[in-house]
Amino acid sequence: MKAIVLTCDKYIKFADHMIYTYQKLWPSNPFTFRVPYDNYPENLAKYGDKVELIPMDCSKIRDTVLNLLKDLPDEEWIYWCMDDRYLIRIQEEAANDIYNFVINNTESDLLTVLCLRHLKGGYFKSDKFIQEGVKILTPKKQVVLRETVFSQADTLPDVWAHQFMKVKALRRIFEGFPDRPFVAKEMDSFRITKLVGERQLIVDKNIAVYGESTSRGEITENCAASFKRWGMELPTNMNVSKTYQVVGELPYQLLGLKITPPARVKQFLTDVTRWYWRNV
Numbered sequence: 001m002k003a004i005v006l007t008c009d010k011y012i013k014f015a016d017h018m019i020y021t022y023q024k025l026w027p028s029n030p031f032t033f034r035v036p037y038d039n040y041p042e043n044l045a046k047y048g049d050k051v052e053l054i055p056m057d058c059s060k061i062r063d064t065v066l067n068l069l070k071d072l073p074d075e076e077w078i079y080w081c082m083d084d085r086y087l088i089r090i091q092e093e094a095a096n097d098i099y100n101f102v103i104n105n106t107e108s109d110l111l112t113v114l115c116l117r118h119l120k121g122g123y124f125k126s127d128k129f130i131q132e133g134v135k136i137l138t139p140k141k142q143v144v145l146r147e148t149v150f151s152q153a154d155t156l157p158d159v160w161a162h163q164f165m166k167v168k169a170l171r172r173i174f175e176g177f178p179d180r181p182f183v184a185k186e187m188d189s190f191r192i193t194k195l196v197g198e199r200q201l202i203v204d205k206n207i208a209v210y211g212e213s214t215s216r217g218e219i220t221e222n223c224a225a226s227f228k229r230w231g232m233e234l235p236t237n238m239n240v241s242k243t244y245q246v247v248g249e250l251p252y253q254l255l256g257l258k259i260t261p262p263a264r265v266k267q268f269l270t271d272v273t274r275w276y277w278r279n280v
Helices: 009-025 042-050 061-069 092-103 167-175 184-189 221-229 264-279
Strands: 002-004 031-035 053-054 075-079 086-091 108-115 130-137 142-148 165-166 201-204 210-211 252-254 255-257
Touching: 002 061, 009 042, 009 086, 009 221, 031 042, 031 061, 042 053, 061 167, 075 167, 086 221, 092 108, 092 165, 108 167, 165 167, 165 264, 210 221, 221 264
Parallel strands: 002 031, 002 075, 031 053, 108 201
Antiparallel strands: 075 165, 086 210, 108 165, 130 142, 142 201, 252 255
């Protein structure tokens, strides 16, 4: 499966870091990461055929994405993964089961499948935007998928999260954007449209934790820590902020048991983690 990576030369180290986390934390991932570039990124050669490098002018975000998609048919499934997020944890068997569900699904009206359900923020922190009674089991029954109420709307939320998506959905999104240079932050204000009746599925229970790579033009503290964790060199053209942005939660595993610590304990563990990576 093609994984479509939105990046450019300035942020290529973040794309490298994102791909690296997938390779380490989801080693059985089925993706070939399709990466655009202006100047050949030597640091990505280490991935071999897991990365497909596409030379192009990356100055316009809209054109970059459309060029990455231009040879792909509308009904093909892809994995959409911008360089500004990266993996922290994932339930690998569940993720593979969702992939198997996706590649065997031939319903033209199914557009996206989200692996992240963030219960502390966003549309899906409660069941308010989940359709009642609609539950779909993945092939090995690892995951329950729910349909969102946006199936009956003409908008599509959470499109910047890493997710499985039909080519036609991503192509339509970027074809609808202005044909001019714009920065990534502007995309939050652009209208994301779809046809009424086109469906979006989301996991009933979260299976992954992601980190945000940048915030307001600076590297997040959590992303800098992840670079250190994996022995990667931080970009030198950006400062590291004190912003800490991690989305999604998973229970901890101890002796085969799943444990969800109380909020105070989770905050303590986060504080200890932040202190450690600041000082190593």
